[in-house]
Every structure is written in C-alpha cells, then in structure tokens.
Amino acid sequence: MSLALPLNEEQRDCLQELTNIAIGAAAESLAELTHHFVNLPIPVIRFVDTPELLSSFKKIEITAPSYVIKQHCSVGDLGFDTLVLVSDENITHLAKCIENESCDSVLDDTSQNLIVENLFKTISNTCFERLSEIFEQPVVKGSVDVVGRHVAPATIDMCSILDTEKTVAVEIYYHTEGHPFNCHLMLLFPESAVEVLAGSLDRLLH
Amino acid sequence: MARKQVARSLPDSWDVEITFAKNGVEGLDAIRAGKGEMTFLDLTMPEMDGFGVLENVFNEGLNAMIIVISGDIQPEARERVKKLGAIEFIKKPVNKEKLSEVLNSYGLL
Numbered sequence: 105m106s107l108a109l110p111l112n113e114e115q116r117d118c119l120q121e122l123t124n125i126a127i128g129a130a131a132e133s134l135a136e137l138t139h140h141f142v143n144l145p146i147p148v149i150r151f152v153d154t155p156e157l158l159s160s161f162k163k164i165e166i167t168a169p170s171y172v173i174k175q176h177c178s179v180g181d182l183g184f185d186t187l188v189l190v191s192d193e194n195i196t197h198l199a200k201c202i203e204n205e206s207c208d209s210v211l212d213d214t215s216q217n218l219i220v221e222n223l224f225k226t227i228s229n230t231c232f233e234r235l236s237e238i239f240e241q242p243v244v245k246g247s248v249d250v251v252g253r254h255v256a257p258a259t260i261d262m263c264s265i266l267d268t269e270k271t272v273a274v275e276i277y278y279h280t281e282g283h284p285f286n287c288h289l290m291l292l293f294p295e296s297a298v299e300v301l302a303g304s305l306d307r308l309l310h
Numbered sequence: 311m312a313r314k315q316v317a318r319s320l321p322d323s324w325d326v327e328i329t330f331a332k333n334g335v336e337g338l339d340a341i342r343a344g345k346g347e348m349t350f351l352d353l354t355m356p357e358m359d360g361f362g363v364l365e366n367v368f369n370e371g372l373n374a375m376i377i378v379i380s381g382d383i384q385p386e387a388r389e390r391v392k393k394l395g396a397i398e399f400i401k402k403p404v405n406k407e408k409l410s411e412v413l414n415s416y417g418l419l
Contacts, residue, residue, distance in 0.1 A: 114311070117311040118311050120311075121311040121312050121315075121402075124312075124354055124381045124402070125381040125402045125403060126381075127381070128354075128380065128381030128382045128383055128402070129381070129383060131382060131383075131384055132382075132383050132384045132385075135384045135385075135386070141384060141386045141387075142384060144353070144354055144381075144382045145354070146354050146355070146356060238403070309311070
C-alpha cells in the first residue's frame, strides 16, 4: 500500500520528469541491446513500506523465479539505489533478442549471469549518465550486487537489502514491442535521503 | 513540469495564446477546438500517448503543426513521429535556444 509521498506536487512532477528523461535514454540503450523498439510507460512513483516494495508494483511477477540486481550510487550528495528485476523466463527472451532468435539451447548459470550483468549495465549506466547531466553533479557508483538469483521477489527481504523502512520508489516497466521480453528498473531513495532529494528537485525547479 | 518548461522556453516576443493539456486526450480535444495550430507534444503521457495523438490528428486531418519534445530518444521513436506527421523531434530537456532555432527554421517566428 502506498503512503503519502513526502514531496510536494511540484517536486513530484520534477522527479517524474527527470526520471522520464533518464529512463528514456536507457530505453535507447536497451533498444540497441534487444534490437527491438522499447515501450516506455510513465514512471510510477510511490512511497512505500520497504517490505512491500516489490509487491506494490502490479506488473512485477512476485512469485516468478527472478534475478534481482542492486547498485548503490550517488549523484552529488543524493544517494540512492538502483534495482533491476528480471525473471528467469525473460532472461531467455532477452538471450533470443540479443542473438536474433537463434538462441534455442537452455542457458546455463554462467550465460544467464553474463546476460543479466549486461542488461543491468546497459540500463543503469545510461540512466546514471543522464541523471548526472541533469543534476550537473558527478555520479559515484558502488559495487553491483546480485541480491537474488532464481528467487521469487516475494521472498526477498528488501528491508535488509536497502537498510531503510520506507522508500521513495520510481519504477519503470520496460517491455519490447512485438517480443515478450520485459524487465523492471527502480530508483530507490531511502527515507533518510528524502530531504536531500527534495532540495535537489527544488534547485532544478528554481 | 514539462509543460511549464516548454512555455518558459518559448521566445519572449512570440505573440501566441498558450493552452496546456495534462494528457493526450485533453491535448487532442484542444487541437480539435482549434487551439493547437502549433503543438508541442510529449510522447509519454497518461490516457493517450503522443503516438496516439499524432495518429488521430493525422486520421482526422486536423490543423496542427506538431513538434514532439520527448525523453524517448530511440531512433525508431523519431522515425515513427515523423511518419505520423510531426515536423520535428526535440530531445528533452528543451531549452530556449534550441526551440527558437527550430521555430526559426520553419519560419514560425
């Protein structure tokens, strides 16, 4: 269940707009990777209790075995986490996209890991670059952590992973046109970062 | 925010009446009402996206010169909007200089 967003309407619009720009650039990178047009929905912004984070977004298949990858980063003094969630089934779809449908064999773990790593870097790096341009601040990236491999998102303890009880979450559902591949990108701001986030958005607005 | 940013980026001396639309359906209604001779159109919108607006404008033969301003910078997105009749595609974020340059190039200033 969503809580009242601790941003005013202008700040919320600004966050939606700048993430729209960042994820639009990431969609271009994803389109290059998948050789398919990527449908780009409006980012969904919610303030949620962290244990309910993944279940709060309707399009996430909460029981499907999936990879969940996280990376902490900061743009200036604004720290946040990036999460990519892709189901095992979609890793196979992605492999077919990348290999132009010639991939028929079952993927082993090494192949899956490489594909997922490639996907994560493709989406997140472009996203970070654009956010860095927008905020006019350098981006500092932490290590990439695979926090779940072949696990149902419902079983992941997001509180221990994000170390916060409440999160401002921006979720983007990417899906390719004419092909079943889809994945989720989330930008996650812990409750402790909300004041810095609001200040950063105010600076952009004014 | 995007609407305000575009409005702020318009040339100061441009004598026009500005109508804002919160989504594609409102935008299409405004164009049908004759308020969209020059339309700046986002692609990612609720209710009806920019592609949907372009298709309807094209199919209904509505009077609108449309410039798409979007964060969706996939080459195919650009191709699609041009095929649907948009005169130009500008990548977000838009600024005053870029907008004036485009408007000038089409003799709109």
